[in-house]
Amino acid sequence: MTRPARVVIDLHALIHNFSRIQDLVPNRKIMAIVKADAYGHGLTRVARVLGKADAFGVACMEEAVQLREAGIRQSIVLLEGPHEAGELPVIRDLGLEIVVHHETQIAMLEQANTAQRVSVWMKIDSGMHRLGFAPEHFRAAWQRLHSCAMVKPPVRLMTHLAAANEPANPITRAQLSCFREICLNISSELSIANSAAILQWPDSHADWVRPGLMLYGVSPFAGHLGEEYGLHPVMTLQSELISIQHLKAGEPVGYGASWRCPEAMPVGIVAAGYGDGFPRHAKSGTPVLVNGKQVALVGRASMDMLTVDLRRQPDAKVGDPVVLWGEGLPVENVAQQADTIPYELLCGVHKRLEFVERG
Numbered sequence: 001m002t003r004p005a006r007v008v009i010d011l012h013a014l015i016h017n018f019s020r021i022q023d024l025v026p027n028r029k030i031m032a033i034v035k036a037d038a039y040g041h042g043l044t045r046v047a048r049v050l051g052k053a054d055a056f057g058v059a060c061m062e063e064a065v066q067l068r069e070a071g072i073r074q075s076i077v078l079l080e081g082p083h084e085a086g087e088l089p090v091i092r093d094l095g096l097e098i099v100v101h102h103e104t105q106i107a108m109l110e111q112a113n114t115a116q117r118v119s120v121w122m123k124i125d126s127g128m129h130r131l132g133f134a135p136e137h138f139r140a141a142w143q144r145l146h147s148c149a150m151v152k153p154p155v156r157l158m159t160h161l162a163a164a165n166e167p168a169n170p171i172t173r174a175q176l177s178c179f180r181e182i183c184l185n186i187s188s189e190l191s192i193a194n195s196a197a198i199l200q201w202p203d204s205h206a207d208w209v210r211p212g213l214m215l216y217g218v219s220p221f222a223g224h225l226g227e228e229y230g231l232h233p234v235m236t237l238q239s240e241l242i243s244i245q246h247l248k249a250g251e252p253v254g255y256g257a258s259w260r261c262p263e264a265m266p267v268g269i270v271a272a273g274y275g276d277g278f279p280r281h282a283k284s285g286t287p288v289l290v291n292g293k294q295v296a297l298v299g300r301a302s303m304d305m306l307t308v309d310l311r312r313q314p315d316a317k318v319g320d321p322v323v324l325w326g327e328g329l330p331v332e333n334v335a336q337q338a339d340t341i342p343y344e345l346l347c348g349v350h351k352r353l354e355f356v357e358r359g
């Protein structure tokens, strides 16, 4: 018998979410962000379905190579650029686009002896202070880039927002005006918006948007669900009940005996745990669906199992279906109960699980 824990990927939902983004940003180009194995959904699986994306954004060479090997023809952007000069010939051969965010990368391009040119995005640090050229270094870096034989003009410009998911945070306005000022006399294409900015900051849409999380049907805003924005969850993590315990009042459940039955009650054992990517820090009370109805996690999740309160499901039996997140149970709610964000849960789904495509 195979392990009942598995991941269902709803390809219809993915296509739906993409067209929802198209509706939100008509006439803008879309760079679908598929780093971290497409947020845990499967890199090539997702890219194959998103035939209408204008480009794919990845974090590293390995991901770009995987996409090309899978026959993906669209533009592929290395969001962190080359990590070393040795990557440049592969970048050229595979026709990848690179983000240049640091002087050491300009130096790599200056020293490269190759006649063929590559497309470059220059990243500006407009206030997040992670990657990018500071505004005061922009001019010099821009000129240096344009004198590299390997750089194909026009160089496009991008920046990344630190808090687009916090509508009241003033840093977004400051970042937008910083970036706008830098781009004032630049006529090439610009890109700013992640998912939260697509939904919340229309004046950040520019020429290219870069949705990640919303492609997968999930809200980037704490306290809100993807469905509020017309998005459908793509990933469902599901399993089954593999045992039911009828316990007495006061009996503990699970490691650390941290949770005790308040009364005589049935407790269901589900075949899924932190070894699958379910968060060990999920609190007792975290919602779980058994037979499509919500019950509560009790005790600590262990590596391959977790336990649920079946008082509201007295007829539940071994083999009954369980959803840990996804269809019918937003991952946003589970993340909140585990003091984390949906991004981390989606990316953390373990590759040992069976993945099943639907749609």
Ligand SMILES: *Cc1c(COP(=O)(O)O)cnc(C)c1O
Pocket (backbone or CB within 6 Å): 033, 035, 079, 160, 193, 194, 195, 196, 210, 211, 212, 213, 214, 220
């Ligand atoms: C990950 C990433 C995105 C996508 O962010 P979401 O919040 O998932 O939409 C966009 N741009 C860059 C540079 C990124 O690294």
